[in-house]
Amino acid sequence: MKKIIFLFFLVIGMVGLANAQQNKMPTPDDIAKKNVEDLDKRLKLNDTQKSVIYRFTYNQAKEQADLIKRQQAGNSRDEDVDKFYKLQNETSKNIRNVLKGEQQTEYDKVIEERLSGKANKDKKKKKKKGEEEEVESDIKGLLSAPPLDPQKQ
Numbered sequence: 001m002k003k004i005i006f007l008f009f010l011v012i013g014m015v016g017l018a019n020a021q022q023n024k025m026p027t028p029d030d031i032a033k034k035n036v037e038d039l040d041k042r043l044k045l046n047d048t049q050k051s052v053i054y055r056f057t058y059n060q061a062k063e064q065a066d067l068i069k070r071q072q073a074g075n076s077r078d079e080d081v082d083k084f085y086k087l088q089n090e091t092s093k094n095i096r097n098v099l100k101g102e103q104q105t106e107y108d109k110v111i112e113e114r115l116s117g118k119a120n121k122d123k124k125k126k127k128k129k130g131e132e133e134e135v136e137s138d139i140k141g142l143l144s145a146p147p148l149d150p151q152k153q
Helices: 002-021 028-043 047-072 078-098 101-116
Strands: none
Touching (some): 028 047, 078 101
């Protein structure tokens, strides 16, 4: 009897472990909903704006998911990377066109935070004793960097 109970728990543990290791990718619908929720918190969107932005982000997420699947299958092309980023830029531009005045300014800040890695600034890590503070710079700092010396390459 003890062996049966032990085997039962062993099987349950193995099934649980297998389920925990599955890499579940969010659906385009999940991505679009989360994006709209995040933007609504910062930009105070009206219902029409939410609907239009959802449609833009859903289409972007759907096309990008297809590109990711193609890449995982080993069928990607060099143009796919360009298309991936082009989709992001087009969607961002379309969203910006839906926004009004102060919303556009705040959206620009959101995009800059995402590009610089500050997207989760509410989830700041507490600095421990002896650790140095990480210096964060914006994307503009990359553009003003001095050119590389060709002789040192």
